[in-house]
Amino acid sequence: MPVNTIKFQEIKEELSISNTVLVAVSKTKPVEDIQALYELGQRDFGENYVQELVDKQALLPKDIRWHFIGHLQSNKVKYIAPFVYLIHGVDSLKLLQEINKQALKNNRIIDCLLQMHIAEEETKFGLDQSEIEAIQLVLPQLNNIQILGFMGMASFSEDMDKVKREFLHLKSQFDLFKIWAEQNPMNATNKGISILSMGMSGDYQLAIDCGSNMVRIGSLLFGARSYPT
Numbered sequence: 321m322p323v324n325t326i327k328f329q330e331i332k333e334e335l336s337i338s339n340t341v342l343v344a345v346s347k348t349k350p351v352e353d354i355q356a357l358y359e360l361g362q363r364d365f366g367e368n369y370v371q372e373l374v375d376k377q378a379l380l381p382k383d384i385r386w387h388f389i390g391h392l393q394s395n396k397v398k399y400i401a402p403f404v405y406l407i408h409g410v411d412s413l414k415l416l417q418e419i420n421k422q423a424l425k426n427n428r429i430i431d432c433l434l435q436m437h438i439a440e441e442e443t444k445f446g447l448d449q450s451e452i453e454a455i456q457l458v459l460p461q462l463n464n465i466q467i468l469g470f471m472g473m474a475s476f477s478e479d480m481d482k483v484k485r486e487f488l489h490l491k492s493q494f495d496l497f498k499i500w501a502e503q504n505p506m507n508a509t510n511k512g513i514s515i516l517s518m519g520m521s522g523d524y525q526l527a528i529d530c531g532s533n534m535v536r537i538g539s540l541l542f543g544a545r546s547y548p549t
């Protein structure tokens with residue numbers, strides 16, 4: 321299926337009302353599809369797999385802002401550390417420490433979002449409250465990362481009341497973390513907490529209503545994916 325450029329323009333217009341950032345999720349899709357949206361002005365693209373991201377990054381324009389939105393293994397951070405724009409799925413202290421180490425090697429500061437566990441039923445990756453507290457304690461020593469906010473995935477469910485509860489739960493945790501960050505300068509470099517990444521093709525409007533300001537949309541733009549993720 322070709323890229324749905326009409327849908328892209330519609331979504332862009334819709335998101336502009338609330339100043340929501342669109343991350344176009346291009347995992348499993350060819351570079352031609354990314355190039356097509358690039359030519360329409362899209363610069364933020366999201367990928368889930370390290371090797372795929374590295375391959376695509378080499379072939380595509382250098383001003384693309386690459387968002388890593390998948391589950392990131394610590395031993396693979398080094399491959400994306402030279403260029404990644406924002407890592408959404410930070411789900412352990414160990415991973416955060418490795419990102420800091422690789423950022424230092426590359427003489428960069430890498431922006432990160434903490435992935436919170438919000439799905440009530442499903443076991444998705446994510447941090448819980450005690451893990452957030454552990455991260456808060458060591459943040460002052462991690463001066464090559466910046467935590468800019470939170471990311472979360474709701475349950476894959478038709479039950480929109482449940483999805484809404486999960487989104488509102490994440491928003492309230494985001495607000496608390498933001499207050500904490502204002503009172504406890506996180507590390508030397510931090511710009512403050514500003515990004516709440518939640519919402520995908522099936523639930524992005526609800527996510528925005530619940531306070532999201534960054535949505536990750538794949539299948540609505542690029543069509544269904546041919547292998548499950």
Ligand SMILES: *Cc1c(COP(=O)(O)O)cnc(C)c1O
Nearest residue numbers: 345389520521522536537538539
């Ligand atoms: C694949 C993926 C998306 C995009 O999903 P769609 O339903 O195709 O919009 C968003 N976020 C994450 C973390 C993903 O893995």
